[in-house]
Amino acid sequence: MLDIHKIRADFPILNREVNGHPLVYFDNAATSQKPQQVIDKITEYYTLYNANIHRGVHALSQEATDLFEASREKCRAFFNIPEARQCIFTSGNTHSINAVASGAHVFVKKDDEVIVSAVEHHSNIVPWQMLCERVGAQLKVIPVLDNGKLDMDAYHDLLNDKTAFVVVNHISNALGVTNPVKEIIDAAHEVNAKVLVDGAQSCGHMKVDVQALDVDFYTMAGHKMCGPTGIGLLYGKEDALNELPPYQGGGEMIDQVTFEATTYAGLPHKFEAGTPNIAGGIALGAAVDYLNEVGMENIASYENELLEYGTEQLKKIDGLQIYGDVKEKAAVISFNVAQIHPYDIGTIVDKLGIAVRTGHHCAQPVMDRYQIAGTIRASFAFYNTKEEIDIMVQALQRAVMMLS
Template sequence: MFDVQKIRQQFPILQREVNGKPLIYFDNAATSQKPQAVIDAIVKYYSHYNANIHRGVHALSQEATDLFEQAREKTRAFFNIPQAKQVIFTSGNTHSINAVASGAHVFVSKGDEVIVSAVEHHSNIVPWQMLCEKVGAVLKVIPVLDDGTLDMKTYSNLLSNKTAFVVVNHISNALGVTNPVKEIIKQAHEFNALVLVDGAQSCGHMTVDVQALDADFYTMAGHKMCGPTGIGVLYGKEDLLNQLPPYQGGGEMIDQVTFEHTTYAGLPHKFEAGTPNIAGGIALGAAIDYLNEIGMDNIATYENELLEYGTAQLKTIPGVTILGEVTDKAAVISFVVDKLHPYDIGTIVDKLGVAVRTGHHCAQPVMDRFQIPGTIRASFAFYNTKEEIDIMVQALQRAVNMLA
C-alpha cells in the first residue's frame, strides 16, 4: 500500500525547517531528495570498503568492485537494457549527452542535418551545436506549439535523407510535457537517422523501457531519481557504442598502451576513464532498490494525482497562466502570474518555507518562444502531499497580494 506519510519519514531533509517553517520542497525537477537508504549506502561505502575498483586483488577492492557492478546490473534491469556492458556510468546526464555528441562525427558528416526540439535543455542543444560546427552539419529545430507540445507535422517534414541524428527530451524540464518519443524514434529510423533521448526528467517518475522505445541512445540523471549527484548513465545500442570513440582517455579505458599505439578496452570500460564515482554508483543501485520497492507504477499514479490537484488549486489564483497544460505530462507545473516577475514571487514564497524554481530553467529558447523572461516551476515527487500544495497556493496568493 502506498503510504506517503511513511515514505516521508524515510527522507531526513523533509523533517527540517526553512525560515521557521516546515520545508515544502517543490523543486524535484532540479534534483530529488534522498531517502535514508541512499544516504546509508554512501556512508557505508566510505566507512567499510573504500577502495578503487577493478584493479586490486585485495578484499576491499573486490568488495567495492562487486557492489559497483551489482549497481550496473540493477540499472540494466531497471531500464530493460539488454546487457550490463551497455550501461555506461558517467558523472551525470550532461556528461552522457556530451559523450555521444563529442564522438558523433563518426555518424554525422558535412552537409548532414541534426534535428533538435525547441523544448530542449541547454545541455541537449549546445553539444549538438558544437558537433555541427565541427563537421559542417546543419542544425534543424522542431517547433513547439502554443500548448507546449511539439509540432509533429513539421517534424515529419524536417526528416529527410540528410537527417543523421535526432535529439529530444522524453519530458520537458521547463514545461513538464511528455514528448511522443516512440513515434519520433520510429519516424527517424525510417530515414536511417539515429536518435538520442534525454531522459533526465523521466527516469525517476515513470517506467522507461529502452528496448520498447527502440532508442539508439538514452541518458539518465541519477540525482533526479533519488540517487546522489555526480552519477549518470548512458545507454546505447551495442554496435553504436562500439563505433563511438571514447570521450576521455586515461586509466581503465585501455587495452594496451605503447608510445606508438593504444588500443581501447571493451564496453563499458571504454567510456569510463579514470576512477569513477564509486560511492555514487553504489548509491544509485540503492536508489533503484528503493524505487522498485515502492513501485514505479505507484509513483506515476500518485504523482499524477498531485499534478491534477496542484493544477486545479493554482487556477484559483487570479492571473495564473499555466504553460504546457496538456494531458500527457509529468508532475511539473510551469506558470506565470500576470506581469509579476517569477524571481520576486519565488523569493517571497521561499520566506514562507516553500521551495520552487524560477527562471528559464536552462531552456531559454522555450521562454523566448512564449515571450516571457521565465516561469515559476513547481515540480512534485512521490513524497510530496496535497496539504503541501495547499500551503504553496496560500503562499503564492500572499506573494501576489504583496506585489500587486
C-alpha cells in the same frame, strides 16, 4: 496505494524547517531528495569498503568492485537494458549527452542535418551545436505549439535523407510536457537516423524500457531519481557504442598503451576513464532498490494525482497562466501570475519555507518562444502531499497580494 507518511519518514530533509516554516520542497525537477537508505549506502561504502575498483587483487578492492558492478546490473534491469556492458556510468546526464555528441562525427558528416526540439535543456542543445560546427552539419529545430506540445507535422516534414541524428527530451524540464518519443524514434529510423533521448526528467518518475522504445541512446541523471549527485547513466545500442569513439582517455578505458599506439577496452570500460564515482554508483543501486520497492507504476499514478490537484488549485489564482497545460505531462507545473516577475514571487514564497524554481530553467529558447523572461516551476515527487500544495497556493496568493 502509497503510504505517504511512511515514505516521507525515509527522507530526513523533509523534517527540517526553512525560515521558521516546515520545508515544502517543490524543486524536484532540479534534483530529487534522497532517502535514508541511499545516504546510509554512501556512508557504508566509505566506512567498510573504500578502495579503488577493477584493478586490485586485495579484498577491499574486490568487494568494492562487486558492489559497483552489482549496481550496474540493478540499473540494467531497471531500464531493461539488454546487457550490463551497455550501461555506462557517467558523472551525470550532461556528461552522458556530451559523451555521445563528442564522438557523433562518426554518424554525422558534412552537410548532414541534426534535429533537436525547441523544448530542449541547454545541455541537449549546445553539444549538438558544437558538433555541427565541427563537421559542417546543419541544426534543424522541431517547433513547439502554443500548448507546449511539439509540432509533429513539422517534425515529419523535417525528416529527409540528410537527417543523421535526432535528439529530444522525454519530458520537458521547463514545461513538464511528455514528448511522443516512440513516434519520434520510429520516424527517425525510417530515414536511417540515430536517436538520443534525454531522460533526465523521466528516469525517476515513470517506467522506462529502452528496448521497447528502440532508442539508440538514452541518458539518465542519478540525482533526479533519488540517487546522489555526480552519477549518471548512458545507454546505447551495442553496435552504436562500439562505433562511437571514447570521450576521455586515461586509466581503465585502455586495452594496451604504447607510445606508438593505444587500443581501447571493451564496453563499458571504453567510456569510463579514470576512477569513477564509486560511492555514487553503489548508492545509485540503492536508489533503484528504493524505487522498485515503492513501485514505478505507483509513483507515476500518485504523481499524476498531485499534478491534477495542483493544476486545479493553481488555476483558482486570478491572472495565473500555466505553460504546457496538456494531458500528456509529468508532475511539473510551469506558470506565471499576471505581470509579476517570477523571481519576486519565488523570493517571497521561499521566506515561507517553499522551494520552487524560477527563471528560464536552462531552457532559454522555450522562454523566447513564449516571449517571457522565465516562469515559476513547481515540480512534485511521490513524497509530496496535497496539503503541501495547499500551503504553496496560500503562499502564492499572499505573494501576489503583496506584489500587486
